[in-house]
Amino acid sequence: MNTAAASASFLIAALLAGAPARAASLGPAPLGEKPYGVLLLGEGGSQAWNDTIDGLRKALGQKVPFDFSAGPADSANMQAGIDALQEQGARKIVVVPLLLSSYSEDMDQIRYLLGMRDRPSASLMNAPHAHNDGPDRRLSVKVPIVLAKALDDHPLLVATLADRARALVPRPDQATLVLIGAAPAPKDAARDWASVMSDLAQKTARQAGFRAGSAMALHPEAEQRARDRSRDAVVGALRKLRVLGPVAVVPLELSSGAETLELDSMLDGTMVSYDGKDILPDLRIVHWAKLSAEAAAKLPDMRLFKDAGQGLPPPPPLTFEHKLTAPGGRP
Numbered sequence: 001m002n003t004a005a006a007s008a009s010f011l012i013a014a015l016l017a018g019a020p021a022r023a024a025s026l027g028p029a030p031l032g033e034k035p036y037g038v039l040l041l042g043e044g045g046s047q048a049w050n051d052t053i054d055g056l057r058k059a060l061g062q063k064v065p066f067d068f069s070a071g072p073a074d075s076a077n078m079q080a081g082i083d084a085l086q087e088q089g090a091r092k093i094v095v096v097p098l099l100l101s102s103y104s105e106d107m108d109q110i111r112y113l114l115g116m117r118d119r120p121s122a123s124l125m126n127a128p129h130a131h132n133d134g135p136d137r138r139l140s141v142k143v144p145i146v147l148a149k150a151l152d153d154h155p156l157l158v159a160t161l162a163d164r165a166r167a168l169v170p171r172p173d174q175a176t177l178v179l180i181g182a183a184p185a186p187k188d189a190a191r192d193w194a195s196v197m198s199d200l201a202q203k204t205a206r207q208a209g210f211r212a213g214s215a216m217a218l219h220p221e222a223e224q225r226a227r228d229r230s231r232d233a234v235v236g237a238l239r240k241l242r243v244l245g246p247v248a249v250v251p252l253e254l255s256s257g258a259e260t261l262e263l264d265s266m267l268d269g270t271m272v273s274y275d276g277k278d279i280l281p282d283l284r285i286v287h288w289a290k291l292s293a294e295a296a297a298k299l300p301d302m303r304l305f306k307d308a309g310q311g312l313p314p315p316p317p318l319t320f321e322h323k324l325t326a327p328g329g330r331p
Helices: 003-015 047-060 075-087 105-113 155-166 187-208 224-244 283-296 320-325
Strands: 037-042 066-070 093-097 145-147 176-182 212-218 247-251
Touching: 037 047, 037 075, 047 066, 047 283, 066 075, 075 093, 075 105, 093 105, 093 283, 155 187, 155 247, 155 283, 176 187, 176 224, 187 212, 212 224, 224 247
Parallel strands: 037 066, 037 093, 093 145, 176 212, 176 247
Antiparallel strands: none
C-alpha cells in the first residue's frame, strides 16, 4: 500500500473509531435511488464558504446527492435540505456539521432537531419562541439519518492550522502557539470544548515545531461584562507569554463572515504575531468533509426520538427550589 492510500485508510479508521461493530447494510439501491445523500451544515455567507461548498459538491461527484444548509442549526433550512435529498432518491441522509467543535449549543440544537437528543439546547430553551409553535420542532425525515462529528482535533484540521502558524514566525521552536476561539456558554459544554481545543493546540504546536501550544477562550455571545472579562483574561495571558518569547496567534474561526472574534483590535499592542487568516477556504477541510460523510454513511440510523412535527416537550413542573429562584416566584 502506498503512503497516500495508507494515510487515507488511517483517517477513515479514525473517523469510525467507536462506531458500532455492525452497521446496517443499505444493500443495492434500486434504479433512481442513491445509497445516501450529504447535508452539509455551516454558517455560509462568504466567498470562502461558497468555495468550500462547491469543492465538496465536486468531490462527492454526481452520484451522491448533496445540499447545504446555512444557519448552521436553522430548522427551516435543514428541513428544506432534507426534503431536497429525499426527492433526489437518497436512502439515507448523512449530516456533516462543518463546525469547529462537537461541543456547542449549535450541535445540541442540531442533535435535537434530528431526533438524537431529548431536549433542545439551553440557548433554544431560553429563546422567546421556546414553547410556541415556532421553528423549534423536530425535523420530518422519512429515511435513516446519521450525524458526523465536527472538526474537533482532526488531523486534517491540525495540518491546516500548523501551516497557518508556521507562516507567522521565523523560528517556531522558540515561540509559543496560541489558538483563540469562541467557547460555548453552558459550563459542561465549555469544559469539553476547552479540553478538545487544548488537545488541538498541543497537536498543532507539535506538528508545526513550536515549543508549546495552548488554547484560549472568548465569549462573544455573552453579555457585555462577561465578554469584557474573557477579552481581558486572554490579553493578560498573552502579555505574560510574550515576556517569555515570541507568540503566534491563530484564530479558531472558519470564516470572518461567520463569527467575528474581533481579534484585530483586541491584539493591538500585545506584540504577538497574527495575520488574521481564517481556516477557510482550504482543500483539506473539503477532504475532511468527504471522509466524514463516507465514514458516517456506514453507520445505522441515529434517531432516538421520532416525534416529527411535534413542538418542544413541556417544561418540567417547578419544584419548591425553582419557585424560590424564579423571577417573581413564591413558594
